[in-house]
Amino acid sequence: MFRIRFHGRGGQGMKTASRILGSAFFMAGYEVQDAPRYGAERRGAPIFAYVRAARSTINERGIINHPDLVVVADDTLVGMPAAGVTQGMDENTLLLINSHESAQTWGQRLNTRARILILAAQEEVEDRAELPYIGSRCAAAAAALTRVISREFLIAALNEELAHLNDEVIKGNRDIALVVFDEMATQADLVNEGVQASASDYVRPKWIDLPFERAEISNIAIHAAATSVKVRTGLWRTMRPVINYDKCSGCSWICSTYCPDGAINVRDDGYPEIDYEHCKGCLICVAQCPPHAIESIAEQVARGQENGATP
Numbered sequence: 001m002f003r004i005r006f007h008g009r010g011g012q013g014m015k016t017a018s019r020i021l022g023s024a025f026f027m028a029g030y031e032v033q034d035a036p037r038y039g040a041e042r043r044g045a046p047i048f049a050y051v052r053a054a055r056s057t058i059n060e061r062g063i064i065n066h067p068d069l070v071v072v073a074d075d076t077l078v079g080m081p082a083a084g085v086t087q088g089m090d091e092n093t094l095l096l097i098n099s100h101e102s103a104q105t106w107g108q109r110l111n112t113r114a115r116i117l118i119l120a121a122q123e124e125v126e127d128r129a130e131l132p133y134i135g136s137r138c139a140a141a142a143a144a145l146t147r148v149i150s151r152e153f154l155i156a157a158l159n160e161e162l163a164h165l166n167d168e169v170i171k172g173n174r175d176i177a178l179v180v181f182d183e184m185a186t187q188a189d190l191v192n193e194g195v196q197a198s199a200s201d202y203v204r205p206k207w208i209d210l211p212f213e214r215a216e217i218s219n220i221a222i223h224a225a226a227t228s229v230k231v232r233t234g235l236w237r238t239m240r241p242v243i244n245y246d247k248c249s250g251c252s253w254i255c256s257t258y259c260p261d262g263a264i265n266v267r268d269d270g271y272p273e274i275d276y277e278h279c280k281g282c283l284i285c286v287a288q289c290p291p292h293a294i295e296s297i298a299e300q301v302a303r304g305q306e307n308g309a310t311p
């Protein structure tokens with residue numbers, strides 16, 4: 001059975017990638033599961049989707065813990081623990097990263113036994129949530145690496161899953177997906193199909209007796225205040241708002257009120273300050289600031305500047 005996980009950000013089309021790959025497997029005669037997992041998805045938030053495909057009935061359910069192939073659409077997620085990209089990878093896993101950097105560089109960065117392959121990233125775009133055609137590129141790469149899906153089935157799956165789009169967009173996705181499919185079909189580093197667990201090997205978990213507790217102890221309830229502050233929504237950000245204090249007139253009630261996440265604090269001197277741990281990068285503040293004192297810059301560029309890179 002093939003177990004494949006796609007990782008990306010909300011808006012990058014990982015759900016669509018899993019559907020395209022799932023449909024292509026189905027056309028090739030496989031039993032298939034494909035499902036996205038994104039909880040409270042918002043644009044830019046780390047999400048994943050997965051595909052299982054087997055020649056016989058699939059008895060496994062739930063998320064894939066031990067993937068044969070992990071496809072990463074956005075390389076800024078690889079080192080992010082909350083994204084869970086490296087979860088369950090071992091020497092049987094092939095990690096395919098859409099990146100400008102080499103497999104060797106990623107190998108040095110990651111403490112992993114997985115094999116690493118690069119899907120050459122296209123031209124950098126300012127906002128990573130807008131990576132063009134990335135869902136179709138990832139689906140095509142995965143299809144080629146399994147070596148069991150033909151070009152024809154990939155085209156049919158793309159046409160089926162993108163049928164709601166206009167002809168020009170579908171053609172654009174198809175053209176670029178086929179280029180990736182042909183490139184990946186020449187790779188030697190391929191996906192190894194994992195063994196399917198048999199339902200007859202299933203071992204029931206041991207019964208555990210829990211002592212009876214009073215309802216206020218056994219019933220899970222959160223009584224603490226302000227727990228949402230522990231959710232670091234700042235990692236969803238692909239674009240960063242930056243206040244230019246030379247232009248800022250200090251009308252902080254405007255930007256701090258419009259920010260849906262309460263991520264703009266008002267300093268003692270009356271001027272605003274952005275809490276980047278919780279700013280999710282929606283850029284509403286940029287649109288609302290009357291003297292246009294808030295600029296937006298790509299998160300990658302902002303991080304590079306923090307680390308001393310030349311802008």
Ligand code: SF4
Pocket residue numbers: 243247248249250251252253254255256271272288289290291292293294
């Ligand atoms: S709305 Fe704009 S000008 Fe007013 S305080 Fe906020 S950043 Fe400054």
Ligand code: SF4
Pocket residue numbers: 241258259260261262263264274278279280281282283284285286
């Ligand atoms: S981009 Fe602006 S409005 Fe949106 S969360 Fe960040 S600070 Fe708030």
